[in-house]
Amino acid sequence: MxxxxxxxxxxxxxxxxxxxxxxxxxxxxxxxxxxxxxxxxxxxxxxxxxxxxxxxxxxxxxxxxxxxxxxxxxxxxxxxxxxxxxxxxxxxxxxxxxxxxxxxxxxxxxxxxxxxxxxxxxxxxxxxxxxxxxxxxxxxxxxxxxxxxxxxxxxxxxxxxxxxxxxxxxxxxxxxxxxxxxxxxxxxxxxxxxxxxxxxxxxxxxxxxxxxxxxxxxxxxxxxxxxxxxxxxxxxxxxxxxxxxKLVEDEIERRKEITGLYRRLLENTSGITTSKDIDGIKYNYPYFVIKVDKKEYGLSRDELYEELMKYNIFARKYFYPLCSNFQCYRDLPSATVSRLPVANKIAEIVLALPLHGRMLNSDVENICSIIKNIGSSSL
Ligand SMILES: Cc1ncc(COP(=O)(O)O)c(C=O)c1O
The missing domain is CATH 3.40.640.10 (Type I PLP-dependent aspartate aminotransferase-like (Major domain))
Structure with missing residues (x-):
């Protein structure tokens, strides 16, 4: 592609x-x-x-x-x-x-x-x-x-x-x-x-x-x-x-389609994990987030984020830094990194990709091709 x-x-x-x-x-x-x-x-x-x-x-x-x-x-x-x-x-x-x-x-x-x-x-x-x-x-x-x-x-x-x-x-x-x-x-x-x-x-x-x-x-x-x-x-x-x-239901419907397309196109990309819908939940598709595994993908989340900018794609590191690592909270006993192993790991590997109802399928296809190409060329 x-x-x-x-x-x-x-x-x-x-x-x-x-x-x-x-x-x-x-x-x-x-x-x-x-x-x-x-x-x-x-x-x-x-x-x-x-x-x-x-x-x-x-x-x-x-x-x-x-x-x-x-x-x-x-x-x-x-x-x-x-x-x-x-x-x-x-x-x-x-x-x-x-x-x-x-x-x-x-x-x-x-x-x-x-x-x-x-x-x-x-x-x-x-x-x-x-x-x-x-x-x-x-x-x-x-x-x-x-x-x-x-x-x-x-x-x-x-x-x-x-x-x-x-x-x-x-x-x-x-x-x-x-x-x-x-x-x-x-x-x-x-x-x-x-x-x-x-x-x-x-x-x-x-x-x-x-x-x-x-x-x-x-x-x-x-x-x-x-x-x-x-x-x-x-x-x-x-x-x-x-x-x-009056417009929000159509917006959610379109985001659902885009999310489905992202999931399908990224499905077999080594080192990239997408989310799945759980039965019984009516979702609203506010963000499309992926997890990036450097060993499998070749690049870390931060490296992918930087690379995407070269293609004019502005993803977001949601939520980074973790609130427990903010200067104003990091000295709280509960903020100790070793007490929050999952949150600290997730904050380093999650990336939100562009998602809104005006996106075209060809935009999603292009973003996914770029992600696949960057990954395979860095391994
Ligand atoms: C999880 C979460 N909580 C609170 C807020 C604050 O909302 P607002 O920007 O409307 O003040 C936001 C978003 O901005 C948010 O993402």
Whole structure:
């Protein structure tokens, strides 16, 4: 197969965009209303539509997923120590640190890259208040095992579901597990509001608190009950979200096709492992990641990453460096490299390749040919 250098940079993703005329119509409605923020009609409509789409009992939107996570810790009154994964984006762990909570890192599973429930109990102390797992790359965690552990020890479960928009486990939405789930609507996600995020709750009271906390702790005109922040989504962003909700299922369908093509084309490439779908899971295909085995492939993950750039392909080392190796966390006892062998290994060998709904099959074919050619010529 021919392997051609892309003439323009080929990035890891490209945002899903609403039709320009449709967004202009929505903006006209917002302009006419003279309300640009502060829980306006667009935000209310978006929350209603998202609750239906995600099958969530209660849902609130925020200016971004990070603020949403920080506030979820407050809503659940977390303190002391929270057990989480090092194989995640910085925001997960930072949300704990911003709440003066000590992150306790737990190693991950080799295949799913998610928190390994078998190692959680050994990390529980009298200061532990919660478990904060991440559905990494949209693959759901072992939710049942995690809940059993939480119930046994009286812990809360706060899911970072930033990647898991629309994911279901045996017909149940991911948001139905744990106490609160957070979804990120950043422009790089499959569904977005440019910047934004949401929390889903089973309890109406949590939504009330969330809405007050995202608006400076203002309960009503006469009462400010706690030190909230400014975590509001504005009307224009909500309008983008309303329009993209109509497109997201097609986006996921196209990503599923591309993922299938990548898997087929890379299947017999020595040293490259792709993921597989597990029965009973409705996936959303947010990333396409491979594992690179230097001995078999000839190049390390880092070398492949550098080589791909020569072909104008910009892959991403997700998640590298590991959160437990950040300067601000590496001195924690749980961050010791020898305690997190799987996470440290995975962070060195995983590479996310470009994936978005506008990619052509010929783009995928070219990327796979390049990967195959680079590998075979270096052995
Ligand atoms: C796993 C994870 N958690 C949290 C976040 C933070 O979300 P946001 O960018 O919306 O603040 C992101 C993405 O950016 C993420 O990938």
């Amino acid at each position: 021919s392997a051609e250098r892309f003439t323009k940079p080929f990035y890891i993703t490209q945002p899903l965009l609403p039709d320009i005329d449709q967004i202009n119509e929505m903006i006209k409605i917002i302009w006419d209303s003279n309300q640009l923020s502060n829980n306006g009609n667009m935000v209310k409509q978006l929350e209603k539509e998202l609750s239906n789409f995600l099958k969530a009992d209660y849902l609130s939107v925020f200016s971004n997923g990070t603020v949403a996570l920080q506030l979820a810790c407050k809503i659940l009154r977390l303190s002391g120590e929270v057990i989480t994964t090092p194989f995640t984006f910085a925001a997960t762990v930072h949300a704990l640190a911003w709440n003066n909570i000590k992150p306790v890192f737990c190693d991950i599973e080799e295949d799913t890259f998610n928190l390994n429930p078998d190692f959680i109990e050994a990390l529980i102390t009298q200061d532990t208040t919660a478990i904060m797992p991440v559905h990494v790359f949209g693959t759901p965690c072992n939710v049942e095992k995690i809940q059993q552990i939480a119930d046994r020890h009286g812990l809360k479960v706060l899911y970072d579901a930033a990647h898991a928009f629309g994911v279901e486990i045996n017909g149940k939405p991911v948001s139905s597990f744990g106490d609160i789930s957070m979804f990120s609507f950043h422009a790089t996600k499959i569904y977005h509001t440019i910047e934004g995020g949401a929390l889903t709750f089973k309890d109406a009271h949590f939504k009330e608190r969330a809405n007050s906390l995202r608006n400076f702790g203002i309960r009503d005109l006469d009462n400010i009950t706690e030190p909230g922040t400014n975590g509001k989504l504005n009307e224009v962003q909500a309008a983008v979200g309303i329009l993209l909700l």
